[in-house]
Amino acid sequence: MPATFVPGVAAPEPAEAAGSAAWCFVFVEGQLLLPADEGLPLAPLAPGLFVASTHARHFLGRLDGTDCWALALPEAPPGWRRAPLRAAMMGFGEPLMGLASRAAQVLEWDRAHRFCGACGTPTELMAGERARRCPACNHSAYPRLSPAMMALVWRRHGGHGQVLLARSPHYVPGVYSALAGFVEPGESLEECIHREVAEEVGVTVTSVRYYGSQSWPFPHSLMVAYTAEWTGGEIVKQEGEIEDAQWFALDALPKVPPRFSIAGHLIRDTVMAMGGPEPQSTASVVRA
Numbered sequence: 001m002p003a004t005f006v007p008g009v010a011a012p013e014p015a016e017a018a019g020s021a022a023w024c025f026v027f028v029e030g031q032l033l034l035p036a037d038e039g040l041p042l043a044p045l046a047p048g049l050f051v052a053s054t055h056a057r058h059f060l061g062r063l064d065g066t067d068c069w070a071l072a073l074p075e076a077p078p079g080w081r082r083a084p085l086r087a088a089m090m091g092f093g094e095p096l097m098g099l100a101s102r103a104a105q106v107l108e109w110d111r112a113h114r115f116c117g118a119c120g121t122p123t124e125l126m127a128g129e130r131a132r133r134c135p136a137c138n139h140s141a142y143p144r145l146s147p148a149m150m151a152l153v154w155r156r157h158g159g160h161g162q163v164l165l166a167r168s169p170h171y172v173p174g175v176y177s178a179l180a181g182f183v184e185p186g187e188s189l190e191e192c193i194h195r196e197v198a199e200e201v202g203v204t205v206t207s208v209r210y211y212g213s214q215s216w217p218f219p220h221s222l223m224v225a226y227t228a229e230w231t232g233g234e235i236v237k238q239e240g241e242i243e244d245a246q247w248f249a250l251d252a253l254p255k256v257p258p259r260f261s262i263a264g265h266l267i268r269d270t271v272m273a274m275g276g277p278e279p280q281s282t283a284s285v286v287r288a
């Protein structure tokens with residue numbers, strides 16, 4: 001049976017929390033702490049270990065009845081090592097991947113909203129709500145989500161399927177992915193797709209179909225993925241954004257992102273649904 005996560009804000013009493021084992025997603029300067037012994041998985045532990053020196057502590061909810069916490073520490077205690085979040089998440093399956101993503105975003109929101117963005121007064125955590133409020137002017141800051149769309153453009157060309165993949169200059173050499181871009185204020189996701197596809201590669205599309213979405217904590221995106229059918233235009237690369245963009249036959253794809261990211265799922269599922277073979281993965285997409 002899949003694990004059930006019930007989100008919550010109201011923390012249990014500290015004494016109660018310190019006494020029972022809990023999932024703790026502990027971060028030091030944006031990196032997740034994992035057991036120093038690489039053979040040990042992350043497992044529920046008594047949060048009392050971390051409580052004394054913690055400078056940010058947020059209750060996330062319960063996973064199959066076990067409390068889940070996001071904690072920030074100034075440095076890693078003995079027995080723990082720091083791991084980049086992306087690498088740590090790739091080693092987790094669900095539901096830990098989603099919980100680590102949630103914890104990272106809650107801590108980043110908390111870190112970045114210590115002072116009111118309107119008047120500069122120190123903010124206070126609100127009880128029962130994931131929000132920080134300014135006691136001087138009542139301005140409230142909630143965790144920020146930045147929606148970004150992803151589009152895999154496809155076509156039938158001379159009876160054969162093709163997909164349009166592109167490279168950003170910061171990708172590992174040889175890796176291509178679907179097109180992506182942030183949604184602008186006032187724009188629908190569909191409008192964003194037509195605009196981004198036109199800006200990045202100069203083609204027009206139709207039959208925009210929702211594929212799926214993924215929380216992406218780098219630092220606080222919500223990726224919303226679509227497929228879109230090409231209707232016209234030759235590829236014209238956007239200067240500075242797109243290093244290369246090409247049509248690829250389904251059986252001659254370059255390396256693409258792994259299934260860890262929604263880009264990896266979108267490209268694989270679409271190519272295989274069009275009759276192509278499973279594409280090859282790359283271990284990492286972005287240059288270290």
Ligand SMILES: [Zn+2]
Binds near residue numbers: 121
């Ligand atoms: Zn204020």
